[in-house]
Amino acid sequence: MGNCICVIAEFRGANFRRVTFEVASEGRRIADSLGIGLCAVAVGSGVAARAAELGRYGVDKVFVRDDPALENYLAETYVPIVAEAVKMCDPAAVILPASVDGRDLGARLGARLRVTLVQDCVQIACEGGKIRAKWPIFAGKCFAWSDWSEGTLPLMSCRPNIMDCLVPDESRQAEVVMLDLPVPEARSSVKSIDMDTSGKVELSEAEIIVSGGRGMKEAGNFVMLEELAQVLGAAVGASRAAVDSGWRPHSDQVGQTGKVVTPNLYIAVGISGAIQHLAGMGYSKYIVAVNKDPDAPIFSKADYGVVEDLFKFVPAFKEEVIKLKSTCS
Numbered sequence: 216m217g218n219c220i221c222v223i224a225e226f227r228g229a230n231f232r233r234v235t236f237e238v239a240s241e242g243r244r245i246a247d248s249l250g251i252g253l254c255a256v257a258v259g260s261g262v263a264a265r266a267a268e269l270g271r272y273g274v275d276k277v278f279v280r281d282d283p284a285l286e287n288y289l290a291e292t293y294v295p296i297v298a299e300a301v302k303m304c305d306p307a308a309v310i311l312p313a314s315v316d317g318r319d320l321g322a323r324l325g326a327r328l329r330v331t332l333v334q335d336c337v338q339i340a341c342e343g344g345k346i347r348a349k350w351p352i353f354a355g356k357c358f359a360w361s362d363w364s365e366g367t368l369p370l371m372s373c374r375p376n377i378m379d380c381l382v383p384d385e386s387r388q389a390e391v392v393m394l395d396l397p398v399p400e401a402r403s404s405v406k407s408i409d410m411d412t413s414g415k416v417e418l419s420e421a422e423i424i425v426s427g428g429r430g431m432k433e434a435g436n437f438v439m440l441e442e443l444a445q446v447l448g449a450a451v452g453a454s455r456a457a458v459d460s461g462w463r464p465h466s467d468q469v470g471q472t473g474k475v476v477t478p479n480l481y482i483a484v485g486i487s488g489a490i491q492h493l494a495g496m497g498y499s500k501y502i503v504a505v506n507k508d509p510d511a512p513i514f515s516k517a518d519y520g521v522v523e524d525l526f527k528f529v530p531a532f533k534e535e536v537i538k539l540k541s542t543c544s
């Protein structure tokens with residue numbers, strides 16, 4: 216068995232992404248059950264200044280490579296550095312976020328380290344010193360538990376918003392180890408120039424999502440969902456039907472060929488509940504469906520169902536939320 220559990224941090228702009236704290240917290244739980252330490256690998260531009268903060272979430276030691284050339288994730292520059300840093304940790308298991316970048320990094324890391332990646336885990340267990348991971352198969356229709364044969368390194372990516380974060384211990388700092396690994400020259404023709412988040416809540420990290428489907432009828436009607444989302448502090452998502460119709464950008468698509476989301480609350484408006492859509496949001500904590508068809512499949516997955524014309528329901532619901540918020544404040 217290796218020396219530690221190793222988590223791969225994700226740093227964007229000037230901060231670690233929340234999913235980093237989730238994988239660190241999960242890493243701490245597993246490290247404690249194995250009686251070993253928790254290391255992190257943090258790569259980025261400006262990451263050194265924040266690295267010690269990972270100690271708040273249970274990290275003992277952070278291996279850092281900080282360079283302006285590492286500002287944006289690029290497989291060619293990140294993967295060789297992360298792979299080398301992981302080897303230095305000599306881990307018993309590696310955990311990283313199943314974010315857009317993390318999925319790409321995880322697959323390439325698995326190939327480089329010659330180990331099997333279990334992608335998009337929703338639970339990790341440690342029994343009798345053996346690590347097992349639960350992950351979705353058949354587009355989320357069912358789940359499989361997997362483990363690794365003796366002597367192989369478990370490599371897992373974890374779905375955002377699933378693993379509970381530890382209560383941060385503000386007094387705890389991680390030891391920072393600066394690495395001097397060379398930054399490989401990016402030879403690909405693709406270059407990250409800018410990151411435009413337009414101030415929107417990132418779908419895969421949102422606590423609440425209001426999603427619209429073909430039932431919205433046209434692009435302009437999404438204003439109604441944006442207004443509701445603003446009142447709720449939510450992000451707006453969409454079904455593929457809405458995206459294919461050109462009503463929303465592909466970055467808003469939830470599902471098998473879109474984003475996998477796990478908010479506390481997912482409100483599906485005018486969405487039928489096709490299996491490919493459920494694959495992307497079926498693990499949300501609470502699902503509310505608004506559909507005028509009482510037989511829509513989404514109701515079999517929903518915790519709360521509203522059988523109503525969405526054009527009547529959404530504005531009325533928004534007004535009720537505003538009233539409720541004003542009485543609470």
Ligand SMILES: Cc1cc2nc3c(=O)[nH]c(=O)nc-3n(C[C@H](O)[C@H](O)[C@H](O)COP(=O)(O)OP(=O)(O)OC[C@H]3O[C@@H](n4cnc5c(N)ncnc54)[C@H](O)[C@@H]3O)c2cc1C
Nearest residue numbers: 428429430454455456470471472473485487491492507525
């Ligand atoms: C390989 C593959 C990958 C796919 N990937 C994805 C994916 O990532 N994400 C995804 O979403 N889909 C995906 N799909 C498509 C998926 O199969 C469905 O076609 C799609 O999800 C349907 O979108 P929808 O629910 O918005 O539309 P519909 O199925 O047409 O449903 C619209 C719903 O709106 C309701 N409605 C209509 N008017 C109103 C009203 N006024 N008030 C209330 N309710 C109303 C209707 O009753 C209906 O239930 C994929 C398909 C394939 C084959």
